[in-house]
Amino acid sequence: MAGDKDGSVMEMDSIYDIIDDEEVQEINSALGDGDLCKAAEKLKESLHEIExxxxxxxxxxxxxxxxxxxxxxxxxxxxxxxxxxxxxxxxxxxxxxxxxxxxxxxxxxxxxxxxxxxxxxxxxxxxxxxxxxxxxxxxxxxxxxxxxxxxxxxxxxxxxxxxxxxxxxxxxxxxxxxxxxxxxxxxxxxxxxxxxxxxxxxxxxxxxxxxxxxxxxxxxxxxxxxxxxxxxxxxxxxxxxxxxxxxLPNISLPILEKKRQALKKDIWKLATLSCAVATVPLPGLSVACDVGILVNAMIMYQKAFGLDKKSLEKLANKTGIDVSELKSVIKSPLVLRQINKELAITLLSRGAVGGLMIVEYLLSTIPVVGTLSAGAISFGTTYWMLVGFLKEIAEDAVRVLKKALESPV
Known part of the structure; x- marks a missing residue:
């Protein structure tokens, strides 16, 4: 997904930066005997309880x-x-x-x-x-x-x-x-x-x-x-x-980092759920995903880090810094775009290569993934996209906070 005109969701040198050992164990436990629908139902209940x-x-x-x-x-x-x-x-x-x-x-x-x-x-x-x-x-x-x-x-x-x-x-x-x-x-x-x-x-x-x-x-x-x-x-x-x-209000760098870590922990659940509940592949895409789940997750990230329109306007009023100045430090071209189905499909399409990296790694650590066929590719692509978006929006939230702290107010 790197290097196109809309910018990169993520560039990573190592798969170990994406999925850690704890997540591998959780995925292995959730998938169990390979029944993706059964696993998705449990994950849906878990996410609903958390949210x-x-x-x-x-x-x-x-x-x-x-x-x-x-x-x-x-x-x-x-x-x-x-x-x-x-x-x-x-x-x-x-x-x-x-x-x-x-x-x-x-x-x-x-x-x-x-x-x-x-x-x-x-x-x-x-x-x-x-x-x-x-x-x-x-x-x-x-x-x-x-x-x-x-x-x-x-x-x-x-x-x-x-x-x-x-x-x-x-x-x-x-x-x-x-x-x-x-x-x-x-x-x-x-x-x-x-x-x-x-x-x-x-x-x-x-x-x-x-x-x-x-x-x-x-x-x-x-x-x-x-x-x-x-x-x-x-x-x-x-x-x-x-x-x-x-x-919590986004008032310090440690809080922003804790939010990033907390949201990342649930990405594998969202990836599993989004692909399991889909019934047909997306047009032009060989994987089936529930785009609504992806859109909701991305909107949630915007709100959590205070980079939605309303939050940025509130921060501008509070600090006396013009909204355009706050936006000027945001590097990702995706963060300020309207998050909708079309954007999610575009990002999924570009995430195919990264998704295959995820799948290859999972196949070597969680054998049951091989029985999921297209579902495994769907999981990898969705996971890659959400991790990338979260990484960029968290980094931009840090830049915006540092800009806001320059205010004498």
């Missing part, structure tokens, strides 16, 4: 800690954007309020009333907010964690749910400290002091080994957000990790 797993995140804490701003930030939204959680200097949330993710409707972030507000005292707080619906709780404070926070954490723990302490507004503390300590100011020292202060207050409340993450809702890419995301990802049930990761 549609509901995730409910509860944001709580005392009034005025920045809960609503955090609700918006982790959904990649600004406070003034349509559909954002209402923010203010006084308590604005009077009942549990759900906010769905703009791109992933099965992800809901709940803005809960402040602990200690008149209608939600700590003693009956969990019952009042319907505790059982949430996958985990984020308990926020903009100062020391207080008794209400400790009581809530203990109650959550007693019901065998996960909770995480977030100390918000650290950017304001750093700014104030820098003004007061012009000669001795140390950002690392101030952050360490804040963290230790929070941990001491929680230990005094008999919370064992508390973990406190320092966050600025206005600068989510700084401080402890990435560390917090890593821990949340590890501690979520396996079927909910994927949607949690993919729904």
């Amino acid at each position: 549609n797993a509901p995730l409910n995140i509860a944001i709580t804490g005392e009034s005025g800690t920045g809960k609503s701003t955090f609700v918006n930030a982790i959904r990649g939204m600004d406070d003034e954007e349509e559909g954002s959680a209402k923010t203010g200097v006084v308590e604005t949330t009077m009942e549990p309020t759900p906010y769905t993710h703009p791109n992933y409707p099965n992800v809901t972030v709940w803005d809960l009333p402040g602990i200690g507000s008149p209608n939600f005292v700590a003693a009956n707080y969990l019952q009042s907010v319907e505790f059982s619906r949430y996958d985990f709780f984020v308990i926020m404070s903009s100062e020391r964690f207080k008794q209400n926070d400790v009581d809530l954490a203990k109650a959550i723990q007693a019901m065998d749910k996960k909770f995480y302490f977030v100390r918000s507004k650290v950017d304001s503390d750093l700014h104030a400290s820098e003004k007061r300590r012009k000669k001795t100011y140390s950002e690392e020292g101030v952050l360490s002091e804040i963290r230790e202060n929070c941990i001491i207050s929680l230990r005094d409340g008999e919370i064992i080994n508390p973990r406190v993450f320092l966050i600025s809702c206005l600068e989510l890419d700084k401080y402890d957000f990435y560390e917090m995301h890593n821990i949340l990802e590890k501690e979520l049930p396996e079927h909910k990790r994927h949607i949690f990761l993919i729904s």
Whole structure:
């Protein structure tokens, strides 16, 4: 697929860059006795579970800690954007309020009333907010964690749910400290002091080994957000990790790389499924594939990396950088094109050579592939195309993020 006028989806020196040993084992296990239709049905169920797993995140804490701003930030939204959680200097949330993710409707972030507000005292707080619906709780404070926070954490723990302490507004503390300590100011020292202060207050409340993450809702890419995301990802049930990761805002290079790795893990499933459910070959193509599955996957990649039209416009508004400037660093001619059936068929046609490389490798490692005949070629071609598109769109997402970070805003 390299070297034509529309650009290359991928150039690779070694097949080992494409399929690793873990994937080979998974493919071998899925194909089993060579019944492609049976394997496809199981993979379809697996993909549906991964893509549609509901995730409910509860944001709580005392009034005025920045809960609503955090609700918006982790959904990649600004406070003034349509559909954002209402923010203010006084308590604005009077009942549990759900906010769905703009791109992933099965992800809901709940803005809960402040602990200690008149209608939600700590003693009956969990019952009042319907505790059982949430996958985990984020308990926020903009100062020391207080008794209400400790009581809530203990109650959550007693019901065998996960909770995480977030100390918000650290950017304001750093700014104030820098003004007061012009000669001795140390950002690392101030952050360490804040963290230790929070941990001491929680230990005094008999919370064992508390973990406190320092966050600025206005600068989510700084401080402890990435560390917090890593821990949340590890501690979520396996079927909910994927949607949690993919729904995160594209605020750092490590997050972009984790998204690439997560999406790549499912490509062999999509390749198997797309070819197994097809009934006739595509015009001019000797392999049968379900192009709808391919188109949906490519659109999903665009949204996950924030390179669809709407996401790029939002990023331009946020950074003050013109959309045309952001687009100027995108190298792949495919990323900004309208993704449709015609584009997918074109890419599949060009992927024949790469697809044969995949098939040859699979034949040497998974003997049952040889019994699939044309299906094996279909699998290889689809796999090659999706890996290539994912590689290019992930690289372009890195370029766009670096361009956005140049903004003084």
